[in-house]
Amino acid sequence: MQRVTVTLDDDLMDELDALIAIRGYQNRSEAIRDLARAGLKQAAQETGSDQNCVGVLSYVYNHAARDLAKRLTSTFHTHHDLTIASLHVHLDAESCLEVGILKGPMGVVQHFADHVISERCVRHGSLHLVPTTELAPANSAFPHSHEH
Structure with missing residues (x-):
């Protein structure tokens, strides 16, 4: 597993923390992994991927x-x-x-x-x-x- 440091503005961090609370994530890393997976899936769909x-x-x-x-x-x-x-x-x-x-x-x-x-x-x-x-x-x- 890779460790990545990301800088987010305060408003975006507040939105992420609200999502974490609503969905019941154990930590920020789990939420960000799910969001990254969803974004990658959407990108694959938009490009007509053969995946x-x-x-x-x-x-x-x-x-x-x-x-x-x-x-x-x-x-x-x-x-x-x-x-x-x-x-x-x-x-x-x-x-x-x-x-x-x-x-x-x-x-x-x-x-x-x-x-x-x-x-x-x-x-x-x-x-x-x-x-x-x-x-x-x-x-x-x-x-x-x-x-x-």
Whole structure:
């Protein structure tokens, strides 16, 4: 681990200390590490990075919309190599929530999520990306060298 000295103005330090209190960090170093990770993740997303990632795509849609469920299913089947798992929840008489766990190159996962979220009658959608260093091929059965 590297030790770094950073100079911050008083207003920025006050904001950082407020964040530390709200989120319950044990110390400033933990907060700054999390902020650095978030900034690096955002920068990778903005540059269309080919870095591998795991993504959580969640969206709410009107299941009665003409052919929407069929189009969404077809989109996921066409990109089966990105999908690890999915969850479908009936929220009410009209709305469904779907959550898909995806993995692959960040730019590819982002493009796929953008396509799903932009479908007509998809009401709300978001993608949360977590950069990873190594990934086994999607949907592969690989031996784990550690316990979960």
